[in-house]
Amino acid sequence: MYRVLVVDDDVAVRYMLKRYKGWESFGFVLAGEASDGREALRKLDKEPFDVVISDIKMPGMDGIELLSELRNNGNDICVLFLSTHSDFSYAKQGIRLGVFDYLTKPFSDETLGEALDRVKVYLDEKKKQKALVNIYNKNALESSQVYYSKNDEKKLVSVILSGSLEAINLGDRLFEKMAQFTEGDAKKLAILMENILLEVDEGIYKAIPWIKNLKNRPSNKSFEGMDEKELKERFIDHISGWVRLVVKFELHQSDSLMRKICEYVINHVEEDIKIENIANELYVSRDYIGKLFKQKAGYNLSEYITKVKMEHAKYLISKGEYKNYEISEILGYKKADYFSQVFKSYVGCTPSEYRKNAGFDF
The missing domain is CATH 1.10.10.60 (Homeodomain-like)
Known part of the structure; x- marks a missing residue:
């Protein structure tokens, strides 16, 4: 079952959607609700959801701001907007941000069912593509192991924890090494660099477990869809972010x-x-x-x-x-x-x- 989060400040709309009897027949379960975008973000941060059905115009954080925040954070969750005929200017913004579909209020059970059917087809296909990507990623990572050593990651972790800016130079050399190996294949390069950063993060957490209590540590966002220049910027920014944090909180002290x-x-x-x-x-x-x-x-x-x-x-x-x-x-x-x-x-x-x-x- 795909999990749905409903976001609307109108209690009546949320109640109507909860009473809809067709969720399970289309392969969905209404797993949560929120009254505005800010509350929705908190719920999305705590629980997994596959679909967001959100009103466009709400007090506080509206639907457009919610969608924008999700996309800025690299979250490609499927979003449907609930709108009125007067929301055309908002609708155009939603299209630019990649909203999946619109439901015009008031809508019938039949209209909602048709929308859910389209979402189901999309999510099923997305799941298949993800399975193929996982196979591709596994093959890419296995082939890269002969080209670089785990010692490269360990050395990078060690230099980051020393608080030295040499970590940035080391990261730059590692990136160029991987770029040469992938021969212009940005997709494969993204997989490798994302995996290297995951290993680096784990190495830092292993060395200083309580560093996880710092809430403003670098986050490992998806590299998907980036070109080589963007990948390098994201990779180096992540490393420099760790160095800044280590120095700011005196974690480089050897005593x-x-x-x-x-x-x-x-x-x-x-x-x-x-x-x-x-x-x-x-x-x-x-x-x-x-x-x-x-x-x-x-x-x-x-x-x-x-x-x-x-x-x-x-x-x-x-x-x-x-x-x-x-x-x-x-x-x-x-x-x-x-x-x-x-x-x-x-x-x-x-x-x-x-x-x-x-x-x-x-």
Whole structure:
């Protein structure tokens, strides 16, 4: 059964779709519902869906913004829009973004069934193509193993974790090596580079398991459909993103106690972190870890705690789920006004201004 997510601010429309009796006969199950695009994104992030049926015009994040966000994130999920005759200008935007089909309100059970039939044919074909692609990918990866060594990936991971920009040069050489091997076949090159980045990510997670607690780490998006120039940019951006993160959060420090300090702060970011608590956890004095951190990093441990908290605050704002005072509470600040002051000092604007400028206003 293909899983369907319905997105509409009109409760009556959602109720009507839930009552539709033909879902299973066409091979679908209505597995979730949302009242706007932002809520839909949260559900899509937590659960797998095959189809989104969304109203075009909604308060908050509308259907066009939802589709745009999905495509920008590399999500090619099948989307159907519910529209009225007056939504023509929106419809044109939907076509440009790759909407699958439209249903004009009000629509009959017969019309909905015909649309689902078309979607079923499309998804079945997509599933067949994916199976063929998996076979192709497997063959491409197996043939590449004789051309480059796993040591290339291990060395790249090692240099990234050292915080050295040499990782970018190393990545550049590895890319050129793979481009030469694939002889202009962008599709095969995309498969190889995507797989290499997956292995690199796994190597980093293996070395520093708790790094997964950092929410703004590089994400491995699909390379499908890119030409060689775009593939190289995406590959190098991913590597440089890791290097920036490693340096920003002091993860390149070789001192084991420094690593433990950073680990504690990152793992307890949603608490009221006291330097005394870190010292007690690591069985050393408060003064000692303060001096050690300043010596190794060049700035105070209290500033590091603030940095980790403010970066996490930016992530929480981007999720669009919390008010500013709620984020303040999550991060362990007793007063929202103080949190706002600290945020402005670190970022250069208030949480509300950051939310608005970044397009996360709700």
